[in-house]
Amino acid sequence: MTESKALYTTTAINTGGRDGESHLKDGSYSVKITTPKKLGGSDEGQNPEQLFALGYSACYNGALELKMKESDVSGKTRVTADVTLNSDPTDNGFKISVVLTVAVEGQSLETAKELADKAHAFCPYSKATRDNIVVDIEVEEY
Numbered sequence: 001m002t003e004s005k006a007l008y009t010t011t012a013i014n015t016g017g018r019d020g021e022s023h024l025k026d027g028s029y030s031v032k033i034t035t036p037k038k039l040g041g042s043d044e045g046q047n048p049e050q051l052f053a054l055g056y057s058a059c060y061n062g063a064l065e066l067k068m069k070e071s072d073v074s075g076k077t078r079v080t081a082d083v084t085l086n087s088d089p090t091d092n093g094f095k096i097s098v099v100l101t102v103a104v105e106g107q108s109l110e111t112a113k114e115l116a117d118k119a120h121a122f123c124p125y126s127k128a129t130r131d132n133i134v135v136d137i138e139v140e141e142y
Contacts, residue, residue, distance in 0.1 A: 052096070098129070
């Protein structure tokens with residue numbers, strides 16, 4: 001078994017939870033965190049689900065572009081991450097689910113799906129969420 005090697009680490013710090021502030025330890029980014037209005041919050045900042053959607057869509061799209069390069073496929077790509085906060089009756093808490101919608105310019109839906117599946121097997125976010133949350137992959141025309 002090959003041992004993994006740390007390639008990059010970043011540190012984020014939050015104070016105040018869902019009604020607080022989060023920032024990167026190096027000071028390069030800060031964001032006000034608020035609960036969505038629909039859930040009783042002020043909606044005057046971003047929420048963890050939005051931040052997760054931003055990160056997942058970017059990471060997954062990077063994996064998609066790598067798999068396209070390996071398959072000698074070119075074209076623009078678009079990955080939309082719909083992150084949903086759901087109730088979790090097992091502990092009266094919450095859980096998230098994700099729908100990733102993938103579009104690859106100039107490719108059939110079948111080819112886009114093949115590439116999307118390869119990206120899903122490779123993407124670090126997909127690996128981290130595998131068997132933990134529901135992640136559905138869909139494809140659409142670019």
